Amino acid sequence: MNAIANTTDADRLGTLLAAQRTAFLRDGAPSLAQRRADLVRFRAALIGHRKAIEDAINADFGHRSRYETAIMEVGGVAEGTKYLIRNLRKFMARTRRHVALHMRMGKARIEYQPLGVVGVMSPWNYPVNLALMPVATAIAAGNRVMLKPSEFTPATNTLLAKMFGEIFSEDQFAMVTGDATVGAAFTALPFDHLVFTGSTAVGRAVMKAAGDNLVPVTLELGGKSPVIVAKGHSLDQAAASIAFGKLLNAGQTCIAPDYALVREDDVESFVEVYDRKVASFYADGPTSEHYTSIINERHHARLRGLLEDAGAKGARIVEVGNRPGDASRRPNTLAPTVVLGVTDTMRIAHEEIFGPVLPIFPYRDIGDAIAYVNARARPLALYYFGADDQDRRKVLSRTTSGNVTINGTIMHIAQDDLPFGGVGPSGMGAYHGVEGFRTLSHAKGIYEQGRWNLSNLLHAPFRQPIDIILNMMLR
Incomplete structure (x- = not known):
């Protein structure tokens, strides 16, 4: 046809x-x-x-x-x-x-x-x-x-x-x-x-x-969707879910976690756990049949450019998972990577990443994390890992995003009865x-006027009953 x-x-x-x-x-x-x-x-x-x-x-x-x-x-x-x-x-x-x-x-x-x-x-x-x-x-x-x-x-x-x-x-x-x-x-x-x-x-x-x-x-x-890992939350559970959301489709997902906010005392431990989780997901590393390539050479070069810019300005680039060096064996493939020590002078702090690269920012208390999110454009998604407590309620009430998944990533889009969209x-x-x-x-909107109605009293010449109607309307 x-x-x-x-x-x-x-x-x-x-x-x-x-x-x-x-x-x-x-x-x-x-x-x-x-x-x-x-x-x-x-x-x-x-x-x-x-x-x-x-x-x-x-x-x-x-x-x-x-x-x-x-x-x-x-x-x-x-x-x-x-x-x-x-x-x-x-x-x-x-x-x-x-x-x-x-x-x-x-x-x-x-x-x-x-x-x-x-x-x-x-x-x-x-x-x-x-x-x-x-x-x-x-x-x-x-x-x-x-x-x-x-x-x-x-x-x-x-x-x-x-x-x-x-x-x-x-x-x-x-x-x-x-x-x-x-x-x-x-x-x-x-x-x-x-x-x-x-x-x-x-x-x-x-x-x-x-x-x-x-x-x-x-x-x-899209935009830069943040993930916040609360104090005391299981790093094992958070890292597994973040790795899933970040590496699904090699990060080429509009609601992928763009960056992670992790308590300053937990950053190094989080990186170690994230590394293990990535290795467990992709036993053969970035050439695994379950790991996706970047769509084309142009986008691959853009991602390499973000990493090179960050590295040149002092960031620490850490490739994670099994045999990350094997990425070069398959065209337009980028190994899972975390970036530490990111500053506002780096492009990766401002541009949507859209790839398997996760900047990790330390924070001291939940107010710092909220302030960081709110200082940037309102994201398509926000992810929070933590108990149902005051900190979670603060994050939900004081940040604005298209949607939120709590203690997970991505899956709000699979809830067919929820609206899906952004803000700003x-x-x-x-x-x-x-x-x-x-x-x-x-x-x-349809109004069906009844056989008996008061509309005939609402036009000239006006008579006394209109005062009764006006009194009802203006109470």
């Missing part, structure tokens, strides 16, 4: 959008049964192509752990889509609203209707999950969808186009591919909503372009949960 619209022609993009909008206006909002059927087919296609997806992403990355792909890409979208299917009737249901006393003969309600055509721009780091969960949410809300994935994952893009071209017509779900020129043309289209996942810098440009058409946007942008420079808006459905729906 469908094909990749592989073009740099902005007029072609406009034609696709016009065709989808025409189809939406012609067919109207799809029923609950239609939406469920679409999501069931969507999910079945995803699961049925699991091995092909693993192969495609592996090709795009040079090496990507098949289990990471199965868990975070295929499994994540399969579970998220199942959640939408199970909850769709509840999400679509009209909701009653309060009617003022003097208008009680009438009724008020909200009905959720599709917006129309939703644009989705997805990044390369999770080329299935971060593309398809917004698409599935848009379909659940009854919309048509145009997807522009990253040009850095061509094998995955080709596979997705084939998969969904077999089950959706182009006027319901279309894919367009291309470089930054196509991306710029895509963001300039007059969508009914635009969902973008990527860097803060590109997010600013996307928002400016969308603003020319007054297109509302959802931005999931880490993003705006949310998808996942009912919040995602509502983001991509129009909440239409």
Whole structure:
């Protein structure tokens, strides 16, 4: 049915959008049964192509752990889509609203209707999950969808186009591919909503372009997500979870722990435990089949540049785990690394790392840790390891982040009933949960006036009963 619209022609993009909008206006909002059927087919296609997806992403990355792909890409979208299917009737249901006393003969309600055509721009780091969960949410809300994935994952893009071209017509779900020129043309289209996942810098440009058409946007942008290890908490448990979150997809995860704040007396012990945990995760070191490569030479060079800058300015660079030197045997592979003695003069203290590198900062008390986090841009995620005590409550109440996981990392994104999104420079808006459905729906407020009503008393010529009504309103 469908094909990749592989073009740099902005007029072609406009034609696709016009065709989808025409189809939406012609067919109207799809029923609950239609939406469920679409999501069931969507999910079945995803699961049925699991091995092909693993192969495609592996090709795009040079090496990507098949289990990471199965868990975070295929499994994540399969579970998220199942959640939408199970909850769709509840999400679509009209909701009653309060009617003022003097208008009680009438009724008020909200009905959720599709917006129309939703644009989705997805990044390369999770080329299935971060593309398809917004698409599935848009379909659940009854919309048509145009997807522009990253040009850095061509094998995955080709596979997705084939998969969904077999089950959706182009006027319901279309894919367009291309470089930054196509991306710029895509963001300039007059969508009914635009969902973008990527860097803060590109997010600013996307928002400016969308603003020319007054297109509302959802931005999931990332940033430097901190992890705080409280005094007295098990370093063994914290290090294992931080190693999981930092090294998943070789750190190329928007909600990966960017840096760790550890009590000053525990820093050296933490590094030793972290080293052991990394070694236990990857017995064959950075050439392990379960350890992922950096997406391309450019990003690998950027990470090397961060480490070289930090080292030149006095930081202590410690490669951890088994045989870290073996990283050079596989293209674009970087060994797990910790960085100590980081100062504000170093790029690594300010730039989102997006790789398997963990700066560790010492702190004296929880107030110092909170102050450090709050002195920086609000992050997409925050992680806290510690008991349910006053320090934890201070961290939760006095810091602001998109989401939080306590005594773990990453897994808040797997909670399908929680909204997922950033705040400030880490993003705006949310998808996942009912919040995602509502983001991509129009909440239409409807007032149905009763046969008997007081509206006839609210216009000229005004008579005495209006004073009674005004007295009720102004009590």
